[in-house]
């Protein structure tokens with residue numbers, strides 16, 4: 001396939017080389033003319049077969065360079081790998097500044113604007129695939145207003161590590177594709193199929209933006225947790241961090257697998273909250289540099305308080321004179337009557353502190369039928385399948401907040417799924433994509 005690469009830096013050049021090595025006719029362009037050469041590559045990158053440097057591969061490759069207009073004429077799909085830099089004080093090499101800042105999108109905006117004009121001048125539709133790392137919402141805010149209809153835009157961030165860019169690009173865990181044009185996605189998928197058969201995860205552009213940075217911060221989260229254990233082990237005689245983390249790595253079903261990777265209510269049960277709270281005591285006792293466990297518990301508590309905010313907001317919006325709200329579910333685990341450490345009870349307590357009269361009903365805990373009978377705001381705290389059944393009777397006319405996103409739209413109540421961003425007009429990203437997203441296509 002004829003491919004273009006805009007931006008020939010640490011990411012763009014090795015990826016352009018990888019595509020060329022796979023037989024694609026790749027033409028690159030960079031505003032910095034010094035980057036458009038194959039004589040040397042200043043960054044340490046290993047080749048696809050473990051070659052210690054990519055310089056020889058580059059020199060021998062068919063990769064070529066051209067002006068922006070030439071790349072546009074040449075390419076069927078054009079990747080954009082332009083920098084989105086941060087200021088030096090946001091690199092993590094100094095103590096964390098009090099104020100925070102987004103990435104700098106000026107280079108990316110310039111690159112896409114110029115590319116869009118060149119595509120317009122050329123007069124043919126082109127698939128443009130942005131790879132640069134951005135925060136969620138950026139493409140919609142910064143890029144979409146600057147492109148014309150001939151640009152078929154996709155967002156396709158890479159999960160590669162510097163030094164092993166080519167290997168990671170050719171052997172990804174999955175290809176992440178943010179899409180707003182089905183035809184463009186199909187062309188891109190055809191291209192990726194020529195490289196490997198890995199899963200192609202198609203979703204909205206906004207989801208892809210978030211998935212990319214969530215992936216990175218997930219790694220940071222794992223590392224900081226392991227380092228917390230290292231500090232505990234250093235301070236408790238007889239502990240050895242490698243033995244502790246070594247055991248945890250064996251838990252590939254529950255800890256290091258897909259389990260628990262679902263937005264919903266906070267953690268519950270007779271062990272987890274209390275263990276965190278006890279470990280927070282230990283953290284204070286050992287004078288740990290950071291109380292991770294308190295952090296986890298505060299996060300759980302504030303997220304539950306945020307759910308209470310949503311309930312209040314909908315209560316206000318409906319203008320109910322009464323102060324009653326209802327919670328479906330008391331137990332922390334679906335299909336059980338286990339209520340110990342339940343986040344449903346935490347939610348009820350927070351609402352109670354705010355002056356609400358909170359009613360709770362759980363078919364696995366409470367005797368008799370559900371007593372709720374007043375139109376109002378209800379919250380489904382436990383994902384008992386019963387609540388998602390069409391036959392489940394909610395109080396007609398009520399609002400039902402669903403943090404599990406498992407209750408289908410119904411005509412008798414207004415179901416509000418939590419965790420699906422909506423525009424001001426109320427339309428969700430999924431709706432904008434005609435409910436075709438997300439789609440995981442297996443390789």
Ligand SMILES: NC(=O)c1ccc[n+]([C@@H]2O[C@H](COP(=O)([O-])OP(=O)(O)OC[C@H]3O[C@@H](n4cnc5c(N)ncnc54)[C@H](O)[C@@H]3O)[C@@H](O)[C@H]2O)c1
Nearest residue numbers: 007008009010011030031032081082083084111132133162
């Ligand atoms: N380097 C990595 O390993 C890596 C991994 C994943 C994601 N990313 C993301 O990819 C993006 C690029 O990263 P990088 O490390 O390659 O940056 P880089 O600074 O090394 O390279 C960017 C290149 O784009 C060129 N450029 C700037 N404006 C241009 C324009 N208008 N037209 C054409 N070329 C232009 C620059 O001259 C430079 O050569 C960033 O958003 C980064 O966060 C990088």
